[in-house]
Amino acid sequence: SQQGEEDPQALSIQEGENATMNCSYKTSINNLQWYRQNSGRGLVHLILIRSNEREKHSGRLRVTLDTSKKSSSLLITASRAADTASYFCATDDYKLSFGAGTTVTVRA
Amino acid sequence: NAGVTQTPKFRVLKTGQSMTLLCAQDMNHEYMYWYRQDPGMGLRLIHYSVGEGTTAKGEVPDGYNVSRLKKQNFLLGLESAAPSQTSVYFCASSSDRGRTEAFFGQGTRLTVV
Numbered sequence: 001s002q003q004g005e006e007d008p009q010a011l012s013i014q015e016g017e018n019a020t021m022n023c024s025y026k027t028s029i030n031n032l033q034w035y036r037q038n039s040g041r042g043l044v045h046l047i048l049i050r051s052n053e054r055e056k057h058s059g060r061l062r063v064t065l066d067t068s069k070k071s072s073s074l075l076i077t078a079s080r081a082a083d084t085a086s087y088f089c090a091t092d093d094y095k096l097s098f099g100a101g102t103t104v105t106v107r108a
Numbered sequence: 109n110a111g112v113t114q115t116p117k118f119r120v121l122k123t124g125q126s127m128t129l130l131c132a133q134d135m136n137h138e139y140m141y142w143y144r145q146d147p148g149m150g151l152r153l154i155h156y157s158v159g160e161g162t163t164a165k166g167e168v169p170d171g172y173n174v175s176r177l178k179k180q181n182f183l184l185g186l187e188s189a190a191p192s193q194t195s196v197y198f199c200a201s202s203s204d205r206g207r208t209e210a211f212f213g214q215g216t217r218l219t220v221v
Contacts (some may be wrong), residue, residue: 031207042112042198042212043151088150092207095166096141096200100150 003097004032004072004089012105019076021102023089030092032065034074037086037101046074046087079106110134114199114213121189121220129184129216131199139202140182141210142166142174144195151198157182158205189220 004023013019023032031050035043049056049065049072056063062075076083086101115130131140138159143151143166153166155174163174171193173185182201186193196217202210 033209035210040196040215042214043200043210044212045209048209090210092205095153095156096139096202096205096210097153097167098143098151 003093003095003099004091005099006087006089006102008102009100010103010105012107013079014107015079015081017079019079019083019104019106021074021087021104023072023074023099025070025072025089025091027070029067032072032092033090034061034063034072035088035090035098037088039085043088043098076104079104081106081108112199112201112211112213114197114216116216117214118217119219121186121218123190123220125189126185126187127189127218128186129197129199129218131182131184131201131213133180133182133201133211135201135203135211136179137201137203137211138179139205139210140176141200141202142172142182142184143198143200144168144193145198145215146195154184154197189218191220194218194220 004025007022033048034046037043060077065072086103088098088101112133141156142154157176160179199213200210
């Protein structure tokens with residue numbers, strides 16, 4: 001399976017700090033996506049990065065992609081309480097598979 | 109645009125009963141997916157469809173059946189519910205596999221007693 005695997009499983013940070021999580025995958029990809037899930041809700045798309053891109057920004061989100069290491073990272077800067085959620089990566093596998101996610105808790 | 113709508117939102121079944129979960133999307137998407145999510149876990153793919161009239165098995169298909177008779181609808185059936193199928197079910201759709209964003213429904217919380 002090409003599904004991504006997120007690391008760490010859980011992350012607790014203080015409001016205002018940055019949060020970094022990683023995604024590793026097994027085979028070549030054309031693109032990789034990151035999603036957020038607030039408690040009990042459906043996943044919401046955050047950002048898509050293509051294999052020919054190394055870095056992409058969207059607001060306070062920064063995503064990097066290293067195809068040589070088959071890994072991606074998601075950085076959330078200046079975290080807020082509303083960023084408390086689980087974050088998942090997904091590769092361009094037609095099955096749209098997800099890993100177990102990283103649960104981020106932002107403490108006030 | 110309603111996006112992806114799941115029906116019902118909540119349901120309690122007795123062991124052995126059957127039911128159908130409906131997923132409807134109004135974005136003319138080709139790809140549709142059914143997932144289950146158990147506490148503290150990620151989403152596990154049950155079945156998916158790459159177009160009208162097609163279905164395929166995902167990671168955990170046992171005990172479930174699906175149909176995609178119309179492009180906009182993807183039905184998930186439980187023929188004989190078991191307590192192990194207690195879960196939150198999510199439907200998603202996308203226009204192109206993995207190349208564009210997927211849209212998710214709000215989830216169906218199913219309890220089998």
